[in-house]
Amino acid sequence: MLNHVSANYLSSKACVRADANGWGSYAVEAIRAGETVAAFGGQCVSRAALETLDDGSAAHAVQIDDDLFLVAPLTTVPDDTVGHSCDPNCGIAGGVLIVAMRDIASGERLTYDHAMTTGCDFNEFECGCGAATCRHKVTGHDWMLPELQLAYRGYFSPYLAKRICALVRTGAERRAFAL
Numbered sequence: 001m002l003n004h005v006s007a008n009y010l011s012s013k014a015c016v017r018a019d020a021n022g023w024g025s026y027a028v029e030a031i032r033a034g035e036t037v038a039a040f041g042g043q044c045v046s047r048a049a050l051e052t053l054d055d056g057s058a059a060h061a062v063q064i065d066d067d068l069f070l071v072a073p074l075t076t077v078p079d080d081t082v083g084h085s086c087d088p089n090c091g092i093a094g095g096v097l098i099v100a101m102r103d104i105a106s107g108e109r110l111t112y113d114h115a116m117t118t119g120c121d122f123n124e125f126e127c128g129c130g131a132a133t134c135r136h137k138v139t140g141h142d143w144m145l146p147e148l149q150l151a152y153r154g155y156f157s158p159y160l161a162k163r164i165c166a167l168v169r170t171g172a173e174r175r176a177f178a179l
């Protein structure tokens with residue numbers, strides 16, 4: 001058992017601290033675009049198994065495939081504190097890594113958009129992130145929004161990137177039919 005170490009990883013260039021959202025991860029030094037800032041770890045479970053968890057850990061799960069979720073054990077100070085923003089500075093690489101999408105200055109809060117990882121309704125929520133582009137309600141269908149597909153190109157979880165490719169292909173076929 002490795003339960004004495006955190007299930008998730010956070011770069012030494014960031015730290016977790018309490019904030020208006022509960023907890024957040026903040027850069028403590030400059031982070032360059034492309035750098036890995038955090039990684040999700042934990043137990044891999046199906047949606048059915050996720051719904052049997054009654055300790056609150058399901059709310060922190062991250063979806064990594066159509067029916068697979070990574071769940072980290074809950075700790076007093078949550079270690080999966082790279083929170084959601086509708087105008088994030090980080091994206092997803094390889095399904096479990098959080099990488100900087102742009103240069104991040106010391107003091108900035110690290111965020112990614114749940115639209116990059118979530119493809120079902122297991123964790124929909126009202127959003128008050130304050131971004132000019134805030135969607136106000138974050139759903140399991142947000143990955144289908146064309147403006148997000150464009151903005152987060154290359155930063156979606158691979159299973160969602162595959163779905164987006166399939167959508168684009170179907171759309172192109174429909175357009176070809178209409179000609």
Ligand SMILES: [Zn+2]
Binds near residue numbers: 085134
């Ligand atoms: Zn928002």
